[in-house]
Amino acid sequence: MTRLPVTTCSNRVSANDRQHSKWKPSARYLCAVQMGRQLLPGQSHKLNNLCDYYGIVLQHHQADSDSRACAEILLRYRESGADFRPFIRNYSFAV
Secondary structure, three states: OOOOOOOOOOOOOOHHHHHHOOOOOEEEEEOHHHHHHHHOOOOOOOHHHHHHHHOOOOOOOOHHHHHHHHHHHHHHHHHOOOOOHHHEEEEEOOO
């Protein structure tokens, strides 16, 4: 199983934060949209439509519900035998 580090970022980093914090120059992430497009061609990949497809409860545009739903969708992809490795990307933070 591939384990990815949990990384948070913000586009609004103050000059003071940059001076006193050591930011990672990049972060690895999994592109769930591209993964879904390959696994479910022809299916709408809007979050609410995928939740309907998989029977996942969603309170759309509520951060906790949206993030849980995304995790549940990824679990469904994993249960279907999907290989996550081709969908791992790298994001470089601009300073």
